[in-house]
Amino acid sequence: MAKRTFKIWRGNAEGGEFVTYETDITEGMVVLDAIHQIQSESANDLAVRWNCKAGKCGSCSMEINGKPKLSCMTRMNSMPATGEIVIQPMKAFPVVKDLVCDVSYNYERNKMIPPFSPRPREADGTHRMVQDDVDRIQEFRKCLECFLCMDVCHVHRDHGKQKEFSGPRWMIRLASLEMHPLDIVDRIPLIKKEHGSGYCNITRCCTEVCPEHINITDNGIIPLKERVVDRFYDPIAMLMRKVFGPRKPHKKLPVIND
Amino acid sequence: MSHDIKTIEHDVIVIGAGGAGLRAAIECSAHGLDTAVVCKSLLGKAHTVMAEGGMAAALRNADNRDNWAVHFRDTMRGSKFLGVYRMAELHAKQAPERVKELEDWGAVFDRTKDGLINQRNFGGHRFPRLAHVGDRTGLELIRTLQDHGIHQGFEVYMECKAVKLIKDGDAVAGVLCLWKDSGRFMLLKAKAIILATGGAGKMWRVTSNSWEYTGDGAAMAYDAGAELMDIEFVQFHPTGMVWPPSVRGTLVTEGVRGEGGHLRNSEGKRFMFNYVPERFASETADTEEEAAKWLAGDKEARRPPELLTRDVVARAIYNEVKAGRGSPHGGAFLDIASNRPAEYIKKKLPSMYHQFKELAELDITTTPMEVGPTTHYFMGGIRVDPDSQQATTVKGLFACGECAAGLHGANRLGGNSLSDLIVFGKLAGDGAAAYAKGLGTAPSISDDQVTDAVRHVTAPLNRETGENPFQLHDELCEIMGEHVGIYRTEDGLGAGLEKLVGWREKIKNAKAHASSQYNAGWHEALDLESMAVVSQAVAMAAKERKESRGGHSRADHEVEDYDHWGNINIILKKGDDDEMVLSHYQREAPDPFLEKIAKATVEELDAMTASGEVEI
Ligand SMILES: Cc1cc2nc3c(=O)[nH]c(=O)nc-3n(C[C@H](O)[C@H](O)[C@H](O)COP(=O)(O)OP(=O)(O)OC[C@H]3O[C@@H](n4cnc5c(N)ncnc54)[C@H](O)[C@@H]3O)c2cc1C
Ligand code: SF4
Ligand code: SF4
Ligand code: FES
Numbered sequence: 044m045a046k047r048t049f050k051i052w053r054g055n056a057e058g059g060e061f062v063t064y065e066t067d068i069t070e071g072m073v074v075l076d077a078i079h080q081i082q083s084e085s086a087n088d089l090a091v092r093w094n095c096k097a098g099k100c101g102s103c104s105m106e107i108n109g110k111p112k113l114s115c116m117t118r119m120n121s122m123p124a125t126g127e128i129v130i131q132p133m134k135a136f137p138v139v140k141d142l143v144c145d146v147s148y149n150y151e152r153n154k155m156i157p158p159f160s161p162r163p164r165e166a167d168g169t170h171r172m173v174q175d176d177v178d179r180i181q182e183f184r185k186c187l188e189c190f191l192c193m194d195v196c197h198v199h200r201d202h203g204k205q206k207e208f209s210g211p212r213w214m215i216r217l218a219s220l221e222m223h224p225l226d227i228v229d230r231i232p233l234i235k236k237e238h239g240s241g242y243c244n245i246t247r248c249c250t251e252v253c254p255e256h257i258n259i260t261d262n263g264i265i266p267l268k269e270r271v272v273d274r275f276y277d278p279i280a281m282l283m284r285k286v287f288g289p290r291k292p293h294k295k296l297p298v299i300n301d
Numbered sequence: 302m303s304h305d306i307k308t309i310e311h312d313v314i315v316i317g318a319g320g321a322g323l324r325a326a327i328e329c330s331a332h333g334l335d336t337a338v339v340c341k342s343l344l345g346k347a348h349t350v351m352a353e354g355g356m357a358a359a360l361r362n363a364d365n366r367d368n369w370a371v372h373f374r375d376t377m378r379g380s381k382f383l384g385v386y387r388m389a390e391l392h393a394k395q396a397p398e399r400v401k402e403l404e405d406w407g408a409v410f411d412r413t414k415d416g417l418i419n420q421r422n423f424g425g426h427r428f429p430r431l432a433h434v435g436d437r438t439g440l441e442l443i444r445t446l447q448d449h450g451i452h453q454g455f456e457v458y459m460e461c462k463a464v465k466l467i468k469d470g471d472a473v474a475g476v477l478c479l480w481k482d483s484g485r486f487m488l489l490k491a492k493a494i495i496l497a498t499g500g501a502g503k504m505w506r507v508t509s510n511s512w513e514y515t516g517d518g519a520a521m522a523y524d525a526g527a528e529l530m531d532i533e534f535v536q537f538h539p540t541g542m543v544w545p546p547s548v549r550g551t552l553v554t555e556g557v558r559g560e561g562g563h564l565r566n567s568e569g570k571r572f573m574f575n576y577v578p579e580r581f582a583s584e585t586a587d588t589e590e591e592a593a594k595w596l597a598g599d600k601e602a603r604r605p606p607e608l609l610t611r612d613v614v615a616r617a618i619y620n621e622v623k624a625g626r627g628s629p630h631g632g633a634f635l636d637i638a639s640n641r642p643a644e645y646i647k648k649k650l651p652s653m654y655h656q657f658k659e660l661a662e663l664d665i666t667t668t669p670m671e672v673g674p675t676t677h678y679f680m681g682g683i684r685v686d687p688d689s690q691q692a693t694t695v696k697g698l699f700a701c702g703e704c705a706a707g708l709h710g711a712n713r714l715g716g717n718s719l720s721d722l723i724v725f726g727k728l729a730g731d732g733a734a735a736y737a738k739g740l741g742t743a744p745s746i747s748d749d750q751v752t753d754a755v756r757h758v759t760a761p762l763n764r765e766t767g768e769n770p771f772q773l774h775d776e777l778c779e780i781m782g783e784h785v786g787i788y789r790t791e792d793g794l795g796a797g798l799e800k801l802v803g804w805r806e807k808i809k810n811a812k813a814h815a816s817s818q819y820n821a822g823w824h825e826a827l828d829l830e831s832m833a834v835v836s837q838a839v840a841m842a843a844k845e846r847k848e849s850r851g852g853h854s855r856a857d858h859e860v861e862d863y864d865h866w867g868n869i870n871i872i873l874k875k876g877d878d879d880e881m882v883l884s885h886y887q888r889e890a891p892d893p894f895l896e897k898i899a900k901a902t903v904e905e906l907d908a909m910t911a912s913g914e915v916e917i
Contacts, residue, residue: 055818071545073660083771087822088814092343094511097551097656099440100346116659139482140819150344150451158452159407170404171416177409181434184409184441188345223407 047119049077051089052131055140061129062086068119075103075114078130078142090141098254101187104194105142106131111191113254133194146190148205152213155237161225172224183219183263185255186212192249192259198242208242211249215263221270235271240264244279306486306751311337311456312737314476314491316463316518319347320439320722321702321729322497323446324399328730329495330453334737337456337489339478341513344459345447348499348511348703349722352439353554353652355421355431356719358396362413363420363429364600368917369393370898371427374906376717377899378580379425379610380680380710381851382867383531386891386899387687388708392717392724399723400432406449408441410434422559425610425714427584427903436554436652442719461487463517464827465754466494466525467746472696473525474744477754481824484817486755492740493733495690496522496700497726500679501835502535503828505786506778508676509541509552515828516835518704522683523834527692529873530706530886531681532835533842534852536713537787539614541675543632548660550675553635553653555715557670558607560649561596562637564618565669566626572633573606576617581609584903596640612712612851615674619787622673632673638666674787678718680709680852681842684872689732690725694874697736697744701729711851759817761826767812770825776804777832785840788856794844801840805833834881841883842871 047068050061064081075093082089091114094100098116105114108122108129122128136144164170192211198204209217217234220226234240247260257263265283311334315326318340329336340347359372373393377384400418404410410432411419420429434441451457460481467475467488475490498518502510523529540553558564566572577585585606586592592605607614618633628634637646643666647654650665657663657670683700684693687707692698702722709717761767784797808830813823848862849855861867869885876882891899898906898915909915 069546071547071660073547076547082821083769083775087769087771087825088816088820090819090821094342094346094348094513095351096511097351097548098659099437099652100350100511102342102346118659143482143819146343153448154451158449161405161407164401164405168401169417170401172409172412173416174412177412181409181411184434184444185437187350187440220407223409225404226407 047077048127049081050127050129051078051081051141053089053141054138056138059138063127072119073115074107074112074117074119074122074128074130077119078114090139090143092143099187101189104133104189104191106133106194111194111252113189113191116254133190135194135196135200136190149188149190149193149212152209153216155209156213156217156220157228157230157233159220159223159226160228162227170225176224179262180219180222182257183215185257186215187255188212189254191252191254195248195252197246197248204239204242208239211243211259211264213238214240214243214267215257215259218263218267221267231270231274234267235275240268240271241279243268245283306488306755308488308490309337310490310743311335312491313337313493313495313733314339314489315495315497316476317347317497317499317702317704318344318457318459319349319497319499319702320442320446320719321726322347322495323443323450324723324726325495325497325701325730325733326455327446327450327453328727329734330455332730332734332738334734337458339458339461339463339476339489341462341481342460344457345443347443348513349439349443349719351509351511351552352442352719353436353552354423354556354559355433355438355716356396356400356442356723357423357426357430357714357716358400358432358720359393359430360397360400360418360420360432362417367428367430368910368915370906370910370915370917372396372430373895374899374901375426376708376714379712379714379717381712381861382863382899383710383850383870385687385707385710386895388725390895391687391728392708392721395724396720399720399727403442403445403723406445408445410441421556422604422608423715424555424558424608424614426716431559431716433556435648436556436650438719442722458487462824462827463521464758466521466698467750467754468525468695469744469746471526472744473698474746477751479758482819484820484823488746488751490743490746492737492743493697493699495729495733496683496698496704497702497729498704500682500703501832502676502679504777504781504832504836505676506782507541507550509538509550510676515831517828517831518700519682519838520831520834522692522695522698522700523838523873523875525695525698526875527695527698528684529682529838530684530870531710532679532706532838532873533846533871534680534711535676535839536611536678536680536852537615537674538677539611539618539674540635540672542661543628543671543673544630544661551656551660552675552677553670553672554650555611556650557635557637557653560637561640562607562635563640564607564614565634565636566621567628568626572621572626573609573614573617576613577606577609578613585609610712610714612854615787616854618673628671630671632671634669635672636669638668643667678713679703680706680711680713682706688728689735690729691732691736697740699729699733701725711853758827761811761813761823762815762817764810764812767810768807770811770813770822770829773804773808773811773829774825774832776807777829777836780804781836785836785843788854789843790855790857791844794840798837798840798844801837805837808833837881838873841881842873845871845883
């Protein structure tokens with residue numbers, strides 16, 4: 044057992060400061076365990092979001108030593124062996140209290156997306172889709188809505204363009220609808236305009252932090268940008284095509300029934 | 302005081318935004334009712350998100366020998382014949398359409414070769430029946446309902462805790478809620494209320510459950526005069542992680558065994574062959590060879606014993622460890638690496654692969670996992686009418702999902718919860734709609750009730766000194782683990798009940814720091830009150846039931862007593878002096894046709910289907 048020192052940001056929308064705590068670390072502990080221990084021992088009112096403690100709900104996002112992470116999946120033995128561990132809320136969202144931020148932006152953004160609308164069921168009352176065709180949208184549907192990608196995207200974090208650009212989580216949600224073999228809605232104009240696909244300049248920071256290892260940029264955003272380019276004009280995607288060559292057409296293909 | 306509190310009126314309030322609550326809210330909206338959902342966490346984070354293996358529905362895509370009657374029979378047998386026949390019938394018949402409807406709303410299940418929804422094997426299900434998405438089926442369910450639900454016009458109040466049901470005479474009239482972020486109260490008035498708050502597995506330390514599982518719904522309903530039923534039946538899932546200590550209890554999906562995982566003890570033996578109950582012997586493989594054939598797809602071979610119902614497997618692991626044949630950290634070895642190629646495992650069980658790699662530094666594609674029983678699920682809960690889901694003794698109060706009792710009896714089959722949520726979520730929506738529309742005048746609420754409740758809820762904030770709520774929670778886990786665990790005895794339960802009396806005295810003095818804004822300690826103190834009701838109910842009912850059945854194992858009464866206890870459900874209800882009153886409900890004779898199906902042998906049921914006696 045070893046004592047470790049934590050500097051945890053405490054405060055609310057009006058302001059706050061780092062407070063230092065010490066707690067014992069035992070084998071296998073994750074950062075969220077340490078925070079809970081501190082909460083139980085010496086900071087009963089410490090605000091922290093969590094639910095599953097198994098990397099499945101995406102509630103426990105925070106910045107640990109400056110890195111956006113799920114605290115329940117960050118093992119203490121992955122931290123530097125010595126020194127303080129600095130814990131603060133996600134920076135790109137307004138803080139509510141301590142480690143909890145106001146993520147309501149995301150719920151509003153989701154509402155702006157026209158819902159899934161399927162073609163009719165087949166005569167036998169089923170929908171048929173081939174596994175190969177759904178693999179790519181299943182990748183996007185792994186999203187936990189942890190919003191870590193939103194936290195690192197510089198378009199929001201550094202440039203404050205929340206109004207103009209929906210951000211990576213909502214780009215892949217749009218992609219999952221666009222590429223859904225059953226869906227019949229055209230969202231391309233909306234992706235360009237309301238969701239601002241052109242603002243993404245493919246830095247891939249979002250992809251790097253995604254705890255579900257979703258290839259947000261390459262598999263989600265770039266194909267969306269290309270679809271937009273096919274219809275409108277987008278300089279970065281045009282450039283991408285020049286450099287990497289054209290991609291496969293992304294028209295919705297009819298599903299083959301057997 | 303209550304006029305300072307913001308009051309909002311809706312037709313129906315749904316408490317809980319898991320699969321059951323969201324499905325119920327969608328239905329209420331479809332009936333044209335002004336509906337609102339209240340939930341303790343953010344939308345999309347409810348417990349349902351954690352579900353892994355799948356949802357059971359006789360879609361007949363993976364094996365066309367399946368049909369509703371087989372699913373119904375499996376469910377009744379799994380419930381040790383204590384489930385409510387009518388609920389098991391409704392569930393088996395309606396689950397397929399509810400699953401297909403999810404697909405209309407955007408769900409993307411894994412596919413069969415023909416492009417249909419794929420289905421996997423699970424414990425207690427005779428045929429591959431679980432529609433799934435890898436091992437993240439719960440995420441798919443909740444996201445589908447969430448993304449569809451936000452366009453149906455119902456309101457969602459998130460991070461808002463329902464603290465007390467308010468009544469007008471013998472009917473519900475509203476619910477008092479507490480906003481987590483501001484610490485302010487809100488009064489929601491409604492004609493009908495649907496509880497979908499989930500279970501109470503947080504009363505044990507080794508648990509697969511999230512912080513939300515403190516039994517709030519059961520406790521609020523009890524407080525309002527509802528009956529709790531079958532509450533002694535707590536499911537201990539056989540396979541939780543056992544190492545490292547900080548993740549002890551985290552679930553390892555039954556899908557691992559469904560995909561072919563073996564259980565072995567420290568001597569390398571597949572010990573499950575030694576634990577096959579008589580009732581299941583004729584349907585279970587008795588050699589490793591036969592089990593291997595089944596895995597290879599031989600339809601004549603019987604199922605491996607690892608896929609027996611959860612109660613059986615959990616007790617077996619417990620007994621192997623007790624007999625000194627456990628793994629180094631006190632569990633059993635669960636081995637999928639020797640039976641399936643690495644790529645297959647990563648494709649079918651990605652989150653298990655990830656979970657062990659990140660949390661235990663173990664590669665499940667090469668190394669066996671160590672697993673042991675973990676508290677998982679409440680079979681019991683609020684007693685409801687099987688068709689309308691209305692609570693038996695409180696008008697206008699409905700319950701569905703894990704907080705309701707009836708479908709699962711003494712033991713739930715894996716995958717039958719997610720299907721339960723969508724089947725009974727919808728029916729609760731229908732039931733509440735019918736009730737609300739039939740109600741002449743809206744109920745009214747007296748200020749006194751609200752003022753009293755607010756005073757009670759804010760008490761922990763106003764104490765100068767008192768007990769640390771987190772430590773009190775820990776003490777409860779200690780008591781429940783020691784006295785109300787997987788094996789129970791008369792003396793142990795008696796001692797546990799006494800300790801609970803002392804513990805309840807202490808929680809009256811729980812203290813939270815003064816700030817009411819997003820105060821974790823305060824909310825913990827309030828959750829303790831729910832757990833106080835449920836822990837007492839579980840221990841009392843467990844002491845009363847002098848037999849072993851499903852999730853309830855008595856070391857001092859080891860047999861299943863069909864003559865007496867097989868006909869009784871235990872009910873708990875608040876008495877006139879606020880004391881907890883236990884009674885026996887003598888089960889009525891089941892519908893003869895349903896009973897015939899439930900008790901038929903496999904051959905008899907097949908004959909009934911072939912002759913058209915059972916229509917599929
Ligand atoms: C790790 C794990 C894996 C599982 N895998 C499977 C599986 O593969 N197949 C299967 O069928 N089942 C599975 N289960 C069981 C299943 O997931 C649950 O039983 C089911 O999701 C419960 O759903 P629910 O809608 O009843 O409640 P939940 O999804 O738990 O939702 C409860 C809701 O109630 C709210 N709530 C609670 N109290 C209050 C309050 N006081 N005020 C306001 N809101 C409140 C919560 O915020 C939440 O929104 C699994 C369970 C676990 C833990
Ligand atoms: S790739 Fe695009 S969305 Fe992702 S972080 Fe960079 S700019 Fe933002
Ligand atoms: S895409 Fe990844 S990082 Fe972004 S919200 Fe989803 S899970 Fe989190
Ligand atoms: S608590 Fe659910 S992802 Fe961390």
